[in-house]
Amino acid sequence: MFRVRPAGPTPEVAQDHSSGESRRAAAARGIRATALGGSSLLARAVRLVAACVVLIVAVGILFALLKANATNSVVSEIHGWGRWLVGPFNGMFSFHTARVATAVNWGIAAVIYLVAGGLIAQLINRSQHSSTSPKETS
Numbered sequence: 001m002f003r004v005r006p007a008g009p010t011p012e013v014a015q016d017h018s019s020g021e022s023r024r025a026a027a028a029r030g031i032r033a034t035a036l037g038g039s040s041l042l043a044r045a046v047r048l049v050a051a052c053v054v055l056i057v058a059v060g061i062l063f064a065l066l067k068a069n070a071t072n073s074v075v076s077e078i079h080g081w082g083r084w085l086v087g088p089f090n091g092m093f094s095f096h097t098a099r100v101a102t103a104v105n106w107g108i109a110a111v112i113y114l115v116a117g118g119l120i121a122q123l124i125n126r127s128q129h130s131s132t133s134p135k136e137t138s
Contacts, residue, residue: 040124040125046121054110057086059082060106061103064102086109
């Protein structure tokens with residue numbers, strides 16, 4: 001259960017006999033690999049922004065489908081932000097009712113924002129991973 005250490009001064013930096021690398025250097029290298037291995041901070045920020053955009057658009061679709069009161073300040077703000085975010089996609093398809101047209105056009109915009117955000121975050125991860133990987137020496 002408990003290991004007994006021999007008495008006496010402990011070495012400041014223990015050496016790994018197989019590679020000659022200190023334990024501290026190996027631990028620091030492992031921390032860097034772990035921090036960069038999952039996803040970088042910039043990629044996470046891109047995913048967060050894309051998720052916020054998709055959330056605003058989805059809530060706008062929900063408000064349109066449920067016939068939310070347009071004079072309410074929250075509804076009008078969300079709808080205004082959504083209208084600005086889906087500007088290029090607005091009027092892409094036309095239907096008999098405005099609610100269905102809004103749901104379809106804004107839904108397409110939400111899917112495109114979600115896919116584009118994921119692809120951009122993936123590209124950021126790949127570029128950071130390839131630039132920080134150690135070069136092999138022969």
